[in-house]
Amino acid sequence: MPRFNTVAILGVGLIGGSIGLGLRRRGLAGRVIGIGHRKESLRVARERGAVDEATVDVAAGVAEADLVIVCTPVGRIVDDVRSAAANCRAGALITDVGSTKAEIACAVAAGLPPGVAFIGSHPLAGSERSGPAAAEADLLVNRVVVVTPDETARVEDLKSLVDFWSSLGARVVRMSAVEHDQALAATSHLPHLVAAALALATPREVLALTASGWADTTRVASGDPELWRQIFASNRAAVLTALVRFDETLAALRAALERQNDDSLRQILAAAKERRDAVA
Amino acid sequence: MPRFNTVAILGVGLIGGSIGLGLRRRGLAGRVIGIGHRKESLRVARERGAVDEATVDVAAGVAEADLVIVCTPVGRIVDDVRSAAANCRAGALITDVGSTKAEIACAVAAGLPPGVAFIGSHPLAGSERSGPAAAEADLLVNRVVVVTPDETARVEDLKSLVDFWSSLGARVVRMSAVEHDQALAATSHLPHLVAAALALATPREVLALTASGWADTTRVASGDPELWRQIFASNRAAVLTALVRFDETLAALRAALERQNDDSLRQILAAAKERRDAVA
Numbered sequence: 001m002p003r004f005n006t007v008a009i010l011g012v013g014l015i016g017g018s019i020g021l022g023l024r025r026r027g028l029a030g031r032v033i034g035i036g037h038r039k040e041s042l043r044v045a046r047e048r049g050a051v052d053e054a055t056v057d058v059a060a061g062v063a064e065a066d067l068v069i070v071c072t073p074v075g076r077i078v079d080d081v082r083s084a085a086a087n088c089r090a091g092a093l094i095t096d097v098g099s100t101k102a103e104i105a106c107a108v109a110a111g112l113p114p115g116v117a118f119i120g121s122h123p124l125a126g127s128e129r130s131g132p133a134a135a136e137a138d139l140l141v142n143r144v145v146v147v148t149p150d151e152t153a154r155v156e157d158l159k160s161l162v163d164f165w166s167s168l169g170a171r172v173v174r175m176s177a178v179e180h181d182q183a184l185a186a187t188s189h190l191p192h193l194v195a196a197a198l199a200l201a202t203p204r205e206v207l208a209l210t211a212s213g214w215a216d217t218t219r220v221a222s223g224d225p226e227l228w229r230q231i232f233a234s235n236r237a238a239v240l241t242a243l244v245r246f247d248e249t250l251a252a253l254r255a256a257l258e259r260q261n262d263d264s265l266r267q268i269l270a271a272a273k274e275r276r277d278a279v280a
Numbered sequence: 281m282p283r284f285n286t287v288a289i290l291g292v293g294l295i296g297g298s299i300g301l302g303l304r305r306r307g308l309a310g311r312v313i314g315i316g317h318r319k320e321s322l323r324v325a326r327e328r329g330a331v332d333e334a335t336v337d338v339a340a341g342v343a344e345a346d347l348v349i350v351c352t353p354v355g356r357i358v359d360d361v362r363s364a365a366a367n368c369r370a371g372a373l374i375t376d377v378g379s380t381k382a383e384i385a386c387a388v389a390a391g392l393p394p395g396v397a398f399i400g401s402h403p404l405a406g407s408e409r410s411g412p413a414a415a416e417a418d419l420l421v422n423r424v425v426v427v428t429p430d431e432t433a434r435v436e437d438l439k440s441l442v443d444f445w446s447s448l449g450a451r452v453v454r455m456s457a458v459e460h461d462q463a464l465a466a467t468s469h470l471p472h473l474v475a476a477a478l479a480l481a482t483p484r485e486v487l488a489l490t491a492s493g494w495a496d497t498t499r500v501a502s503g504d505p506e507l508w509r510q511i512f513a514s515n516r517a518a519v520l521t522a523l524v525r526f527d528e529t530l531a532a533l534r535a536a537l538e539r540q541n542d543d544s545l546r547q548i549l550a551a552a553k554e555r556r557d558a559v560a
Contacts, residue, residue, distance in 0.1 A: 272476035
């Protein structure tokens, strides 16, 4: 029996919609309530079977929820967690699915009403697609979900949240919000920055001569510019630090190329291949 | 009726093997002769049906060929074209499938015996896989093949070569070897350099927190280090020029991030998305 009978999902896009679909297909919640600003997204989410009920009224939507999952863009999460918290019943747990964690956790911690708890989450299951039409019930299966409890988090809330993500098929990893942000700066935010720079550095007149290598390397640059601006803005220092590491590695490659140092070039490329091949 | 009755393929790896498979499945050549240094690759190529005959003897293998396709690594192409040319009959045409064209064309032009012609080709159909086991009869279908005739190329040779690649399903684009190398520096070689730097700049301890974005962006870094070293070495100046353009774009992103200039950051990300989305 899941602890969360009523689950409210604030923001029914790709991630929120997929969580709803996953819960309903698996029978993991008594009720799934979708909350959103745009009626069209709510309509699609309901048609897809991602939610039982849909509303544009946050206060009404979260009132009976045992768990509220805030799935809005990073730049909106703090406000949305606050308005959910102000309208939750005592004992409710709130989480989010934002790509950055420290700034959000810090801002949220200050304003929680008594009896309402918040623990951040981040499912590593992004996509250049978006919206409830792209939702999939199995989006989180075998994906990593990072949970970032702070020192005030209650053991039972953390356990419930870990069980919740596990029930959707995810592998749950626990770490601090700051550790999360440093890691994701390297594994997600820097790759996005580099892919964007690479796409834009490709002259328009040679785009016809791109093949799968260019397409793969630049794929994430198709992501929503405003969503990604918010992510970068929310993890500025860690991204700039990751960028320094990237600069050093690229400088070593450039130096080997400029000096026609074949041994060094081969060694760096071999080390890069080894690092890449360490991930399936 | 194809002009090329006997086709010799020197190097039966992914590309050479795929060309052989494509020719044989479509009945486009009377005989396909595979030539290689490694008996094991030749055995696999024959088992896969990529060649009718196989030999380690270049002179014997090319003796009766109407068309010789050199599919060896970039650093070996010049030598292999020369040894093929020295043993071809008069009227034979030689091409290659190397990822760089100018250096090869220049080196080859000097030493061709009378009656033997060379026109460079580059099928944009690489892969991080390699070897004849990975060969596919349809590898070139809807892919671009660039052909790079110099001013000495005969019209009928060029036409035959264009028809040859077209018969395998490819879209043929013609340009000079130098234009090719500048374009590919931007669309293929720079992305590889950047992907390698990105993979290597990712600390080992956060690899468990990578997702599809990192996997896509770094995929090409799995390519063979020695093959890619040869490609970079053979197109050094153009790669360094493309790298300057990349540096400028990345510097603009960095500046926007450092100065917390949200408008600029969003604009650059939007321009990058537009450039990326211009390619399907």
